[in-house]
Amino acid sequence: MRFSISSDRLKDVLTKVSAVVPSKTTLPILQDILFEVNGNTLSLSATDLEISVKVTLNPIEGEEDGAVAIPEDKLTSIIKALPEGLLLKIESLDSDRVLITTNKGGEYKIPSSSAEAFPTIPEDIAETAAFRAQIYGETLKDIIENTVFATSKEEIRPATMGVFFQFKRNEFIAVATDGYRLVKIAKKGIDFEGEDTPGVIVPAKTLQIINKSIEDEENINIAINEKHIQFSTENISIVSRLIDEKYPNYESVIPYENNKELVVERDIFLSTVKRVSIFANSTTNQIRFALDPAGYLEISAEDIDFGGSAKEVLNCTYNGEPMEIAFNAKFIIDILSHLDSENVLFKFGSPTKAAIVQPHEQSADKEILMLVMPMRLNA
Structure with missing residues (x-):
């Protein structure tokens, strides 16, 4: 195998491929990236099983077809450390070494493994x-x-370690929950081929890589x-095993009957919660x-163990009777940070x-x- 490529181009593609390489594994070959050259086409592959x-990159300057597996950590470290351009x-x-040379005289030899492995x-x-x-x-x-x-x-609840995807009636529904909070997004106007899906669970790691x-x-x-889901474009293909579990009946836990409505400016609310927390x-x-x-919302926190406390009051619109309610501040911050209204x-x-919790102004084609x-x- 022999080919030429710019350092910037290789650095960019390594960022995409290396995300799936496991940091720890009982199979050392999984910590390699497979390089395959066929004519002027280069393919890089990685898997954690x-x-x-x-x-796939095309065109490159291919000189000799072939394939070899190169350790990701050493290769990525070298390429990231190189100057641009x-x-x-x-x-x-030979059978167990790869040579990388630069047009500025650099020369690096890396151990490699057979593509067959x-x-x-x-x-x-x-x-x-x-x-x-x-x-x-x-x-x-x-x-x-x-x-x-x-x-x-939490691995003891594998179904909730992924996002539930469901396609039905020209609508894409995505749901995630950890038992303490839940998110449901319904996106309209998605075209698809096939019957409405009963729903699949896509691992969170897969989605983070995508x-x-x-x-x-x-x-x-x-x-x-x-058993699998594939996300692909002209140059990249990501195939993941689905989580083979039954997803919780999320609709049954959503209290649609809640009728005490609070409307508050998001940015001010978020910054206040961060300070008080x-x-x-x-x-x-x-x-x-x-x-x-x-029309007032008082936000407070107290740490009895260390004797500290904080309180702030915001203007708001609220249509219910007076009420006090407590939340985990981290969950409120997370939710407010993922809304943009x-x-x-x-x-x-x-x-x-x-x-x-919802945006006060929902878009016509997406409901959160x-x-x-x-x-x-x-007490």
């Missing part, structure tokens, strides 16, 4: 998939950014079969809201009931609903 990424030549020296990357599943859809890159990234944060990190790998202006093709107990992160129908709408039921569980008020 659950997620596979393949990026260099021309690199990469070639196999590298795991087989899943082929394009689009032709055999029962379901196919296309979505704009910017739209998909927006949905990922506003759902993944609410997924669970978010780093696709461009806003690209059209993303989605294909789903029984500095004084919250470090274990519970509890922050308290006192709602007054006269000027004003936010909270819908409350009681101090022990989940609150609904977030839910956050309250905490028991400290």
Whole structure:
């Protein structure tokens, strides 16, 4: 194998491929990136056996066809450390070494492995998939950014470690929950081929890799079969195993009947919560809201262990009776940070009931609903 490529171009593609390489594994070959040259086409592949990424570059200056697996950590470290604008030549020296030379006289030899030892990357599943859809890159990234944060990190609840995707009636629904908060996004106007899907669970790690790998202006093709989902463009293919679990019945926990409505300016509310939460107990992160129908919202926190407290009052619109309710400040900050409307709408039921949070002004083609569980008020 022998080819030439600019350092900037290789650095960019390594960023996309290396995201899937595991930092720890019992199979050392999984920490390699597979390089394949065929004519003037270069393909880079990586996998952790659950997620596979393949990026194709064309044209390059191909000199000799071949394939070799190169350790990701050493290769990435070298390429990142190089100055911009260099021309690199990469070639196999023998069965277990690769030579990288630069047009400025640099020379680096890296151990390598045989391409035959590298795991087989899943082929394009689009032709055999029962379901196919296309979505704009910017739209998909927006949905990922506003759902993944609410997924669970607890392996004892594997279903909630991913985002639930469902396509039905020209609508794309994405749901994430960790048991304490929930996000549901319904995006209209998505064209797809096949029957409405009952729903699949896509691992959060897969979606985080996609978010780093696709461009806003690209059209993303989605294909789903029984066990896998594929996201692809002209130059990149990401195939992931689905989470084979039953997703919680999220509709049953959304309190649509909540009728005590609070409207407040998002930026001011967010900055106030951040300041007051500095004084919250470090274990519970509890922050308290006192709602007054006269148009005031008092936000307070107290850390009895260290003797600190904080309180601020904001103007708001509130149509219910006076009420106090407590939340984990971190969850409120997360939710407010993932809404971009000027004003936010909270819908409350009681101090022990989940609150609904939404943009006060929803767009015609996208509906966002977030839910956050309250905490028991400290005495």
